[in-house]
Amino acid sequence: MLELIKWLNEVPISVWLREMPYPFPIIETVHILALGASFGTILWVDLRLMNVVMRDRKVSDVVEQLEPYAIIGFTAMFLSGALLFLSEPIKAYGTMAFRLKAVMLILAGVNIWFFHRGIYTTISQWDRAKILPWQARFTGFSSLLLWLESSLPAAGPLTSNGVSEL
């Protein structure tokens, strides 16, 4: 694995991203805005699944209306994040914060995939239910937790370059 990371570090685009003054801040800005769009929309789906907000609205209404933005935001965040990683692979790979964050993010993705494949296929039965199935509540809760946790390493001395000082 380390060999691969070392090789990545020397790829021309990696060197370019690292040595030019502008790419990093610009990509990082895109990354943060995309994070806002994805977390900001996924948050409301999670809170709905946990029955915290919009309790009188159909679950599917909330999911359908927000998902396009969440997907666009997530894709942009993932791509810009990959470039940020590429700009200093060795540094990122070596930080515990980055590893944690990557794992949390993958888990968040798996979580929502399971939700769609699983309990969401029977949405018509509980779309307006007073008490949502535990799988739905669990998805909301765990998704929120994973998102918050994956944002934690973003701050402070743990990271190499961090999203600090926002």
Place this chain on the structure above:
Amino acid sequence: MNLVQFFPLAVFQWCQHTAIGAYVEHSTWVFAITETIHIICLSILLGATLLLDLRLLGKGMTRESIVTLSQTIRPWIWSTFVGLVITGIVMFNSEAVKMSRNRGFFLKVIFLLLAVLFQLTIHRRVTSSNKSEGSGSAKLAATLSLCCWLGVALAGRSIAFF
């Protein structure tokens, strides 16, 4: 432009010498934790504003009425705003003198004041009635609000580069 052109340096020195400022300045973890809370609050606030503004623009959440949606979302906006300001002040106090000379921070304060101003005036008016549906003022309010909050986030990001 920076803050120290408008306020005497002594103000910032005083901030930095307050108990909070001095404590946070010399502790790595308190700053990191405060910053984390700050970022979480910011994401929620941006997400909440984004949702409401998309609704005003007619681009998202169109099955909900403007008034209901804004009633659902407003508490989240203001509670995270309070969280942001508190954590912001804590971080500011720890490096007040440095921030007073930082152009990025100055920009951020300006955008923040504009954002709050719009939020309390045009934005509040268009979200208090469903009649503003699709109106020019609703779209203007949403665009201004999005621009100001983006400005806050971007200027905040630029602090590290100035």
